[in-house]
Amino acid sequence: MKRIYLDYAATTPVDKRVVKAMRDFELEHFGNPSSTHREGQTARAKIDFARETIAKFLNARPQEIIFTSGATEANNLAIKGIVQHYYLNNYKQKPHVVTTKLEHQSVYNIIKDLEKKGIVEATFVQPDKDGIIKVQEVLEAVRENTILVSTIFVSNEIGSVLPIREIGNHLSTLTYNLKPAFHVDGVQAAKFYNLNVEKLNCDLLTLSAHKISGPKGIGALFVKTGVKLDKLMEGGSQEYGLRPGTQNTSGIIGFAHAVELLGPLEQRQKNSEKISKLRDKFIKNLLKISGIELNGPLGDNRTADIVSLTIRDVDQDAIMTALDLAGIAASTGSACVSGSSTPSHVIEALGKVKNGSAATVRFTLGLQTTSKDLDYTTAQLKQIIENLIK
Numbered sequence: 001m002k003r004i005y006l007d008y009a010a011t012t013p014v015d016k017r018v019v020k021a022m023r024d025f026e027l028e029h030f031g032n033p034s035s036t037h038r039e040g041q042t043a044r045a046k047i048d049f050a051r052e053t054i055a056k057f058l059n060a061r062p063q064e065i066i067f068t069s070g071a072t073e074a075n076n077l078a079i080k081g082i083v084q085h086y087y088l089n090n091y092k093q094k095p096h097v098v099t100t101k102l103e104h105q106s107v108y109n110i111i112k113d114l115e116k117k118g119i120v121e122a123t124f125v126q127p128d129k130d131g132i133i134k135v136q137e138v139l140e141a142v143r144e145n146t147i148l149v150s151t152i153f154v155s156n157e158i159g160s161v162l163p164i165r166e167i168g169n170h171l172s173t174l175t176y177n178l179k180p181a182f183h184v185d186g187v188q189a190a191k192f193y194n195l196n197v198e199k200l201n202c203d204l205l206t207l208s209a210h211k212i213s214g215p216k217g218i219g220a221l222f223v224k225t226g227v228k229l230d231k232l233m234e235g236g237s238q239e240y241g242l243r244p245g246t247q248n249t250s251g252i253i254g255f256a257h258a259v260e261l262l263g264p265l266e267q268r269q270k271n272s273e274k275i276s277k278l279r280d281k282f283i284k285n286l287l288k289i290s291g292i293e294l295n296g297p298l299g300d301n302r303t304a305d306i307v308s309l310t311i312r313d314v315d316q317d318a319i320m321t322a323l324d325l326a327g328i329a330a331s332t333g334s335a336c337v338s339g340s341s342t343p344s345h346v347i348e349a350l351g352k353v354k355n356g357s358a359a360t361v362r363f364t365l366g367l368q369t370t371s372k373d374l375d376y377t378t379a380q381l382k383q384i385i386e387n388l389i390k
Contacts, residue, residue, distance in 0.1 A: 001327045004373045009156050009188060009306055010331055011362035014254075015189040015213040015261055022215065033247055034238060043249050047211055050256035056260050058205065058222055066221045066239045067252055067383060071187045072106040074221035075150075077206040077242065078111050078183045081229030082148045084119060088230060090178075095147040096364040097182070098277035100133050101349035102155045102162070108345055118336070121145075127349055131160040131296040139170050146180040151188035153248040157346040157362065158296030159306030161193075168201030181227055187211050187219075192272040193305055194265050203227045211253065212259030218251035241371075275304040275365050282374045283307055289382045291389070295360070305365045310352045314388045316359035322384040323361070328377050331362050374378070 005013070025046065029341045031039030033047050046061065068074045079097070084093050097120045099111050108124075116123040123141040127133050133151070142149065149171060153164050162183055169183050183204040186195050190212050197205055205222040209215055223229065223242070234243025262268055286292055286309065295308035311319065316332060323330050332344075343352065347360050363377065 003327050004377060005069065005328060005329045005333050006363040006365065006369065006373070007329045009211070009362065011210045011216065011282055012213045012366065013368075014215060014259060016212075016229055017261060018214055018254045018257045021257040022250045022259055025253045026250045026330040029249070031248055034236065036193060045246060046235040047249060047252050048353050050165065050252045051211055053256040054207070054220055054259055057195065057262075058207075060224065063240060064222055064225060066223055066242050067247055067255075067323050068219045068239075069217055069248070070210075071104075071185070072219075074206040074208075074219045075104070075106040075183075075185060076110060077221055077229065077232055078206065078223075079107065079148065081242070082181050082204075082227075083114060083182075084230040085228045086147050086234075087119075089228070093145050094121055096121040096123070096143050096145045098123045098125065098138060098141045098149045100127065100138070100151055100162070101151070102127055102133060102158070102160055102346055104156055104185055104187070107152065109152055110341065118146070120344050127160065129351055130298075130301075131155065131158045131346075131350055132301055133160070133162050135163050135166045135170065136162075140165050142171070142174065142176075142180060144178065146174050146176075147178060148181050148183060150183040150185070152185040153187075153193065154303045155292055155296065155306075155346065155368075156188045157306075157344060158308040158350070159303045160296050161189075161301050164200055164202070164368060172201045173315055186302065188306075190259075191262065192268050197222055197224070209255035212262055214257045215251050215254040218248050218255045220255070232233075240336075271367060272304040274335070275369070278303055278365055278369060278371060278374060280309060281371065282365075282378065285375070285378045286381070289378075289385060291385060293352070295347065307327060307363045307365070309361045309363075310333055310347070310384060311359045311361060313357055314359050314385055318388055319359045319384060323380070326380040329379060331364075332360050339373070 029043045031043040033044040051062045053265045055065050064155055097111055101124050111122050113119045125137050151162055168182055173203055181203040184202045185206045187208045203224045246313040263333045291312040293310045331336050
């Protein structure tokens with residue numbers, strides 16, 4: 001049976017050219033980049049070139065790119081690093097953090113935990129029923145003791161596109177004595193959107209390689225020059241003292257090559273337009289099935305590749321198992337909480353949790369997805385639902 005992969009938001013197939021670049025590097029350049037001999041310094045130079053590639057992608061400076069083990073670590077470094085630096089250097093009152101209820105778990109859960117422990121006060125901006133976050137509501141949540149605003153660019157669960165540039169522009173004009181840092185989770189946005197950090201007016205931005213056909217286990221955090229945050233681990237002085245430990249050299253090389261293969265913004269926008277056409281037809285056909293509701297907005301407020309559904313009167317585990325047996329790889333939402341039968345905080349925020357059973361299913365499309373794949377998926381989903389509610 002041919003498998004149909006519709007879980008590109010969880011991870012993407014690694015591009016063969018990325019694999020080759022990593023393999024070639026490992027076979028030739030095995031030195032520790034912190035060593036002073038030729039082998040080590042050659043590896044260090046390769047990392048520097050890779051850092052320049054990612055900095056150029058963001059319109060940033062190379063020294064503003066901090067390599068991490070992935071987006072979760074980068075988000076932890078951004079949020080906890082800002083909070084910890086505040087406590088150690090400028091503490092006058094309990095700090096306040098603003099975020100939204102659409103965030104990835106590695107942002108939402110961090111801030112929830114800091115709030116629970118009494119370390120920060122927190123405001124979680126509520127989306128409307130279509131999953132849209134309004135700029136004004138984010139700005140109204142900011143207080144004089146707000147030290148951080150952290151928002152996702154593209155919701156990994158429902159595909160909402162947040163007005164990041166508008167938020168950043170307004171935050172940059174605030175006249176509070178304590179100006180909040182602006183952190184953007186750009187993980188799901190890199191495939192299609194402009195991540196020029198100057199235009200976004202952000203201070204911190206998170207990226208992950210495995211969401212753009214790169215390797216797993218490598219990510220990056222952009223830290224704007226002048227932004228102060230504390231490291232989370234003790235050790236060596238790698239990554240400008242913010243992320244100790246021997247760098248994942250081959251992962252970094254693969255990351256940079258994956259960024260190069262994304263192409264210029266014009267190419268990414270063409271890819272978005274191509275996938276959007278498939279998505280729109282897919283959604284139109286899915287909504288003809290009884291019991292299905294679309295999660296998230298339509299139009300320009302939705303990213304090209306994510307289709308999230310609420311399906312009434314069916315068991316979530318049963319529908320996911322049936323899809324898999326039909327050869328379709330999908331998910332319930334974020335891969336970080338897949339396997340849980342309880343609704344995510346994002347779905348709860350949309351008001352989708354009502355009396356009675358319901359399932360959440362997320363399909364995400366890629367450049368390899370075909371119209372035939374989606375027609376088959378629609379037909380199979382219709383049959384599965386009919387079988388489950390008999």
